[in-house]
Amino acid sequence: MIGRSAEMDKLYRILSKVAQSTHPVLILGESGTGKELVAQTIHASGPNPEKPFLPVDCGSLVPTLIESELFGHLKGAFTGANRSKDGLLVSAESGTVFLDEIGELTLDLQSKLLRALQEKEVRPVGANHRVPIRARILAATNRDLAAMVETGTFRKDLF
Ligand SMILES: Nc1ncnc2c1ncn2[C@@H]1O[C@H](COP(=O)(O)OP(=O)(O)OP(=O)(O)O)[C@@H](O)[C@H]1O
Ligand SMILES: [Mg+2]
Structure with missing residues (x-):
């Protein structure tokens, strides 16, 4: 970087501070300003740089696919689910899942993500049980989430 x-010096100070922790971080900025680079830097200077850094583009996948990407699914949970699969929040172990374009998540997925953050566990699609997660969550968007909260398209508690 x-x-x-x-x-930029202010940004470096913030980065060295947040990298030490495993709290979620929301990275805001216009398109092309380096949000993903900031996420990679936080991961690389954090406590588990050797663990995976897994980006998910919340804007380019349909909601049902995002749910199974993030939380996993059981065999037979939907057409084409030929085998069970861990979600990225599980397979990242103590690494990082980077939710890019988080402003594009549907309200339903926002609730499920909030629950995952609070409970530190996820329910795979088609499963009744929950699976513990350890991954750190970083998120980015170029949208004005505060304005989306006002219009009811982004959950206030998740924001
Ligand atoms: N401070 C920096 N030093 C070096 N390279 C940078 C810096 N900021 C941005 N870049 C480079 O600029 C390009 C765009 O950065 P990045 O993809 O992180 O932006 P973004 O905010 O995620 O963009 P988008 O909103 O379009 O997804 C990348 O190739 C990145 O490596
Ligand atoms: Mg980006």
Whole structure:
């Protein structure tokens, strides 16, 4: 990551601070300003850089696919589910799942994500049981989430 200016120095200070923790971090910025680079930097300077960094583009997948990507599914949970599969939140272990374009998540998935964050466990699609997760969650968007909260398209509690 390059750049020396008052703004970039502020960013480096914030990065070195948040990287130590495993709290979720929301990265806001216009398109092309380096949000994914910031996410990779947080992961690489965090406590488990050797664990996976798994990006998920919440804007390009249909909601049902995102759910099974993130939370996993059981064999036979839907047409084409020929075998059970762990979700990325499980397979990341103590690494990082990067939710890119989080502003595109449907309200239903926002609730499920909030639950996963709070309970530190997920329910795979088609399953009755829950699976514990350890992954750190980073998220990014170029959308104005505060405005989306006002219009009811983004959950206030998740924000
Ligand atoms: N400070 C920086 N130093 C070096 N490279 C940078 C820096 N900021 C951005 N880049 C580079 O600019 C490009 C765009 O960055 P990135 O993909 O992280 O942006 P983004 O905010 O995720 O964009 P988008 O909203 O389009 O997804 C990448 O190739 C990234 O490596
Ligand atoms: Mg990006």
